[in-house]
Amino acid sequence: MNNGSNCKICGKELFGKQALYCSITCKNLVHQSYPAQKKRGLERKLRLVKMLGGKCSRCGYSANLSALAFHHLSGKEIKLDARSLSNRKIDPILKEVAKCKLLCHNCHAELHNPDLDLAKLSIEPTALTTELRPLVGID
Numbered sequence: 001m002n003n004g005s006n007c008k009i010c011g012k013e014l015f016g017k018q019a020l021y022c023s024i025t026c027k028n029l030v031h032q033s034y035p036a037q038k039k040r041g042l043e044r045k046l047r048l049v050k051m052l053g054g055k056c057s058r059c060g061y062s063a064n065l066s067a068l069a070f071h072h073l074s075g076k077e078i079k080l081d082a083r084s085l086s087n088r089k090i091d092p093i094l095k096e097v098a099k100c101k102l103l104c105h106n107c108h109a110e111l112h113n114p115d116l117d118l119a120k121l122s123i124e125p126t127a128l129t130t131e132l133r134p135l136v137g138i139d
Contacts (some may be wrong), residue, residue, distance in 0.1 A: 069108045073099055
């Protein structure tokens with residue numbers, strides 16, 4: 001089945017149904033390493049962001065991938081964070097993204113916290129900082 005090929009990591013001869021790696025250990029050195037997970041998560045997020053139009057559906061922001069978030073319109077089954085995007089199978093992710101719209105983090109925060117609109121708060125914004133003291137010893 002493998003036509004006498006060798007493991008892509010350690011070079012050992014492959015047997016049976018082994019196609020690229022001789023063991024889970026060798027496979028995980030490639031697929032489960034932190035750099036591989038990070039790359040996979042970013043690639044998937046970029047693909048999903050493009051799928052949803054590539055910009056905030058509310059204000060049009062599109063400058064930075066990390067500033068865009070998936071807002072669930074209905075029930076959330078899985079979280080669409082970097083870890084989930086890198087480690088889950090793509091079909092459940094696509095199913096979840098279909099229930100979302102793309103928002104920048106500012107619009108997402110405003111949507112989830114309309115009661116914190118500074119223009120509508122009954123206290124002055126400066127009142128929020130009156131109890132803060134300067135940090136001593138920090139330059």
